[in-house]
Amino acid sequence: EVQLVESGGGLIQPGGSLRLSCAASGFTVSTTYMTWVRQAPGKGLEWVSVIHSGGTTLYADSVKGRFTISRDNSKNTLFLQMNSLRAEDTAIYYCASPRSNFWGQGTLVTVSS
């Protein structure tokens, strides 16, 4: 059975950093492209970042230079390092392999003083 379990969310002050993790089981994250998607309260889905099987990474303009996507193949885990956080980064963050219909349950990040 495929599972994606996110962790690492929480309340953080503006300017702070958080690292989200997404532990995968039932498939290998390094063999497909893995994505972070976020959803602000009451808003639509926003694509954040992707890491391809070959290691190429891409970012939305809204997070470029502040967020870094990575993976640990030995732990079959995806990460999102988020720096210089802003109030507008407040959202539920989902890890996913959308094409394969693999989605986590999401982790809430709240950026507030």
Next chain:
Amino acid sequence: QAVVTQEPSLTVSPGGTVTLTCGSSTGAVSSDLFPNWFQQKPGQAPRTLIYDTSNKHSWTPARFSGSLLGGKAALTLSGAQPDDEADYYCLLSYTGGEVFGGGTKLTVL
């Protein structure tokens, strides 16, 4: 980055047919943008309905289909059920990254 447009809301009668569309600010949507369609119900994570324009997952009800229509990606629901009431999002893949549409709130009434 590109802007992806969807109808903000649509209403369909039970048993009826409705088509949701997904346009791109860069021009006509083609299979090269690998359109994906997602369904999201309140309080739940999204689920992938359609990938790569028209491919379905094992869970995707047969009443949903994906296509290209008039320069846009399209999701057609034939024989709407009350359970289909949800938000629907499309996702297009560009060279520099991917972009979601703003979503369509579908009401079955």
